[in-house]
Amino acid sequence: MGAADWSPAVIPLAVKAGVNYWHKAHRWNAETMPEAIKSQPRESYHLEVVVDRVGGDHMHGHIDEEQHYQFVKKAVERSGVGYYDVFKFHFGYHSVAEAKTDMGVIRAFERLKKEGLVKHLALSQHHYNNIGGDMAYDIVTYLIQNSPFEAAQFFYTYGDKHELEDVLALAKKNDFGTIAMKTMGGVGRAATDKKFQTMLAEPRFKGSSPGTAMVKWLMANPNLTAAVINTTNFDQLQENVGAARELKMGANDHHALGLLAAYNKGLTCLLCADCVSHCPEHIAIADILRYERYALDYHDLSRAKAEYQTLTKNGTACIACGDCMPSCQADINIIAKLKDVHRLLG
Numbered sequence: 432m433g434a435a436d437w438s439p440a441v442i443p444l445a446v447k448a449g450v451n452y453w454h455k456a457h458r459w460n461a462e463t464m465p466e467a468i469k470s471q472p473r474e475s476y477h478l479e480v481v482v483d484r485v486g487g488d489h490m491h492g493h494i495d496e497e498q499h500y501q502f503v504k505k506a507v508e509r510s511g512v513g514y515y516d517v518f519k520f521h522f523g524y525h526s527v528a529e530a531k532t533d534m535g536v537i538r539a540f541e542r543l544k545k546e547g548l549v550k551h552l553a554l555s556q557h558h559y560n561n562i563g564g565d566m567a568y569d570i571v572t573y574l575i576q577n578s579p580f581e582a583a584q585f586f587y588t589y590g591d592k593h594e595l596e597d598v599l600a601l602a603k604k605n606d607f608g609t610i611a612m613k614t615m616g617g618v619g620r621a622a623t624d625k626k627f628q629t630m631l632a633e634p635r636f637k638g639s640s641p642g643t644a645m646v647k648w649l650m651a652n653p654n655l656t657a658a659v660i661n662t663t664n665f666d667q668l669q670e671n672v673g674a675a676r677e678l679k680m681g682a683n684d685h686h687a688l689g690l691l692a693a694y695n696k697g698l699t700c701l702l703c704a705d706c707v708s709h710c711p712e713h714i715a716i717a718d719i720l721r722y723e724r725y726a727l728d729y730h731d732l733s734r735a736k737a738e739y740q741t742l743t744k745n746g747t748a749c750i751a752c753g754d755c756m757p758s759c760q761a762d763i764n765i766i767a768k769l770k771d772v773h774r775l776l777g
């Protein structure tokens with residue numbers, strides 16, 4: 432799976448390496464759509480249009496059938512691609528109750544499908560316990576069994592909670608697609624950490640790395656359909672594609688993931704959002720620490736800063752009450768971490 436915000440230099444090489452699904456493809460118009468993609472037969476690649484809430488960000492905006500419909504219709508016209516393979520509702524529902532009662536996204540999709548402008552309905556689903564909503568796995572569990580959605584993308588990584596494993600198993604049973612995102616927590620910072628790299632040079636890790644081991648681990652899960660792997664250059668892409676083809680995990684890969692998990696303890700947020708419902712100040716702790724990951728793991732400081740600026744409440748709103756800390760399975764000192772992140776991104 433590739434994305435429209437990948438470097439233009441990487442895209443032709445990615446196509447050659449077999450990447451044929453493009454996230455956020457609506458960002459390309461007829462002129463900017465890469466030649467390497469549009470020169471292929473249309474049915475050989477898959478394009479995704481990503482639909483956001485309107486009238487605010489993903490926490491405050493609302494669903495609007497007509498505006499979603501018009502957004503996709505205009506994107507199809509601009510792009511000249513004829514249709515999008517996947518209509519993806521970005522960030523997803525706030526709660527199971529909203530998914531049960533607000534049919535705007537589904538109705539917009541059905542109108543567009545009737546006109547031949549989209550084919551499949553999917554969503555990316557975040558946790559909304561910070562605004563009194565539900566966790567992603569509860570919402571996706573409902574959608575698998577009660578909606579026309581055909582696939583969902585959500586946070587999932589090595590050592591994640593059993594609720595995610597349950598969702599993956601249910602999805603598989605119901606022929607519902609699952610896509611893991613934000614899979615590489617800590618991998619980027621470990622790659623530039625000398626102490627970590629010295630440990631990784633020990634013989635038991637030979638031939639593996641946390642990044643390639645993570646790709647193999649994800650791809651070896653029979654219940655998971657796909658994974659979004661962040662790629663900033665072609666070497667990284669080749670390494671990931673190579674690992675995905677190889678599939679079988681060796682003892683060295685298990686050791687490398689164990690080393691990464693130990694490294695991440697107290698350092699890297701797993702984005703589980705367990706802490707946020709305990710915060711009396713309603714600070715979006717998991718979002719703030721996700722932006723930290725953009726900076727330290729993706730090495731994309733400008734994106735991290737830009738996202739941090741959009742917060743209505745940032746790390747400085749923390750009153751150091753400590754109420755969130757006992758819930759963190761990753762043993763993160765959240766009070767200190769929020770200060771660090773503010774120094775980095777504020």
Ligand code: SF4
Nearest residue numbers: 710749750752753755
């Ligand atoms: S320590 Fe800060 S982030 Fe944690 S619950 Fe208290 S105010 Fe919220």
Ligand code: SF4
Nearest residue numbers: 700701703704706759
């Ligand atoms: S800080 Fe801890 S509890 Fe909060 S989202 Fe991250 S890993 Fe989960």
